Amino acid sequence: MIGSSLxxxxxxxxxxxxxxxxxxxxxxxxxxxxGYFVIGAVLLPLYYRLNLTSIxxxxxxxxxxxxxxxxxxxxIISRTVGSNLRLLLVADVLQTLVxxxxxxxxxxxxxxxxxxxxxxxxxxxIKTIIWTDTLQTFFMLVxxxxxxxxxxxxxxxxxxxxxxxxxxxxxxxxxxxxxASLPTYFWKQxxxxxxxxxxxxGLDQDMMQKNLTCRSLKDAQKNMFWFTIVLTFVNFLFLVLxxxxxEYAVKNGIDAHKDQLFPILANQYLGTxxxxxxILGLIAAxxxxxxxxxxxxxxxxxxxxxxxxxxxxKQNKSVLERKYI
Numbered sequence: 001m002i003g004s005s006l007x008x009x010x011x012x013x014x015x016x017x018x019x020x021x022x023x024x025x026x027x028x029x030x031x032x033x034x035g036y037f038v039i040g041a042v043l044l045p046l047y048y049r050l051n052l053t054s055i056x057x058x059x060x061x062x063x064x065x066x067x068x069x070x071x072x073x074x075x076i077i078s079r080t081v082g083s084n085l086r087l088l089l090v091a092d093v094l095q096t097l098v099x100x101x102x103x104x105x106x107x108x109x110x111x112x113x114x115x116x117x118x119x120x121x122x123x124x125x126i127k128t129i130i131w132t133d134t135l136q137t138f139f140m141l142v143x144x145x146x147x148x149x150x151x152x153x154x155x156x157x158x159x160x161x162x163x164x165x166x167x168x169x170x171x172x173x174x175x176x177x178x179x180a181s182l183p184t185y186f187w188k189q190x191x192x193x194x195x196x197x198x199x200x201x202g203l204d205q206d207m208m209q210k211n212l213t214c215r216s217l218k219d220a221q222k223n224m225f226w227f228t229i230v231l232t233f234v235n236f237l238f239l240v241l242x243x244x245x246x247e248y249a250v251k252n253g254i255d256a257h258k259d260q261l262f263p264i265l266a267n268q269y270l271g272t273x274x275x276x277x278x279i280l281g282l283i284a285a286x287x288x289x290x291x292x293x294x295x296x297x298x299x300x301x302x303x304x305x306x307x308x309x310x311x312x313x314k315q316n317k318s319v320l321e322r323k324y325i
Contacts, residue, residue, distance in 0.1 A: 001201075001207060001210050001211075001223070001227045001231075002137045002227065002230055002231055002234060003133035003134070003136050003137035003140070003284075003285075003288030003289070003292070004133065004206060004207055004210070004288060004289055004292040004293075005201075005207070005231055006137070006140065006234065006285055006288070006289075007086040007285055007286065007289040009085075009086050009089055010238065010285065011140070011238075011262070011281055011282055011285040012089065012093070012259050012262050012263065012282070013258075013259055014235070014238040014239065014242060015238055015239070015241045015242030015245055015261060015262050016242060016257070016258040016259045016260070016261045016262060017242065017258070018171050018239060018242030018243050018245075018246050019171065019242075019246045019249075019257060019258070019261070020257075020258070021184065022170075022171050022172065022173045022174070023171070023172055023173060023174040023239050023243075024174075024176065024184045024189065025235070025239065026174050026235065026236060026239055027174065027175065027176070027184075027186050027189035027190050027193065028189050028190070028192060028193035028196065029193060029231075029232055029235045029236070030190055030193060030232075031189065031190040031191060031192060031193020031194040031195075031196070031197065032193050032194070032196070032197040032228070032231065032232070033197075033228055033232065034190075034193075034194040034197070035193065035194040035195065035196065035197025035198045035201070035202070036197055036201065036224055036227065036228040037228075038194075038197075038198055038202065039197070039198060039201060039202035039224060040220075040221045040224040040225065043198075043202045043203075043208075044211060044217060044220050044221055044224065045217060046058070047208065047211075047212060048212075048216075048217040048220065052212065053212070053299065053303050053309060054072070054205055054299055054300055054303040054304050055203070055205055055208050055212075056068060056071045056072045056075065056205065056300065056304050057303065057304070059071045059072075068304065069304070069305070072300055072304035072305060073305075075204070075205055075300055076297060076300055076301060076305075079204075079205075079206055079293050079296065079297055080293075080297065082293075083289065083290055083293040083294075086286065086289055086290070087110075087113070087114075087286060087289075087290050090282055090283070090285070090286035091106070091109055091110050091113065091286075093263055093282060094109065094279070094282065094283070095109050097263065097267055097279065098279060113286075113287075113290075114290075116287075117287060117290050117291045117294060118294065120132060120291070121291050121294050121295055129210075129291055129292055129295050130210065130213070132287070132288075132291060133288045133291065133292060136284035136285075136287050136288040137284065137288055139280055139281065139284040140280075140281045140284040140285050140288070141234065141237075142277075142281075143277035143278065143280050143281030143284070144234075144237055144238065144241055144277075144281060145237075146273060146274065146277040147241055147266065147270075147274050147277055147278065147281075148237070148240060148241050148244060150270055150271065150273060150274050151241075151244045151245060151248050151265075151270060151274070152244060154248060154270065155244065155247060155248055155251070166240060166243060166244075169243055169247060171242075171243045171246055171247070172243055176189075204296075205296045205299060205300050206292055206293055206296035206297075209292075209295065209296050209299060210223075210292075211223055211224065241262075242261070245261050245262060245265055246261070248265065248269075249261065249265065252269070254269065262278065263278070266278035
């Protein structure tokens with residue numbers, strides 16, 4: 001679930017936002033905690049009680065077929081478009097940094113990427129996704145850790161003073177209560193985060209399919225508990241990385257901003273180790289989001305649109321009736 005939540009966009013954009021908006025994003029992340037609590041306490045018990053494979057099946061039982069099909073199609077269209085855009089960003093960066101120097105055409109980069117994702121997803125479905133996403137997420141977090149260590153050393157920081165450096169930085173301001181009319185106002189960000197978490201996780205097949213594979217409701221709720229803790233910490237790490245990168249760029253007079261900040265510093269100024277870590281982390285983030293989307297789209301289209309589960313139950317019922325007749 002961590003891998004699915006953190007796409008290539010997160011990997012590049014969250015650190016790039018720190019220069020312009022400080023740690024404002026962390027107010028939304030804190031709101032996620034409330035949203036995830038609602039998911040664990042309200043939505044998961046509902047899904048497990050109904051024994052759902054696709055969460056949109058509930059719409060059919062509660063509101064009728066039209067709402068059911070509409071909800072499923074909205075998910076399929078939005079997830080397809082969103083996943084394409086996330087993969088596009090990563091493909092563009094990889095093409096520029098890695099494959100253009102090797103004279104590999106863009107269409108080959110994209111085709112091979114999608115083919116690799118399809119191959120290991122097709123092999124074992126969600127079982128494969130859980131293991132591959134775990135590995136990809138591990139490599140992504142390792143790459144972030146390496147980048148933080150290297151840029152800290154370049155700034156002359158160590159374990160004893162890096163926390164104080166972050167606290168003293170102008171870019172680390174997190175809570176904004178001064179003006180309720182501004183979009184950065186705490187309660188706007190916090191409540192938005194809560195609703196975003198409920199909608200983007202609790203009402204999203206891509207995210208919830210992993211919870212639905214747990215053996216019991218208790219295991220799924222435990223999974224949500226640890227997911228909340230880890231995701232909060234990981235997002236904080238991305239913001240810390242953005243702060244260190246911004247301070248490094250200012251100190252050295254480097255003209256790199258927003259989404260350009262991480263790629264330019266990693267590949268032009270911070271050495272081979274950081275460059276390799278950046279590419280590794282970017283690929284891991286992209287793959288862990290895309291493969292999960294592919295599986296959830298397959299599930300939703302099969303269950304919600306083609307209704308193969310319902311048709312199979314009808315066939316089994318018909319066979320049993322003929323057998324006893």
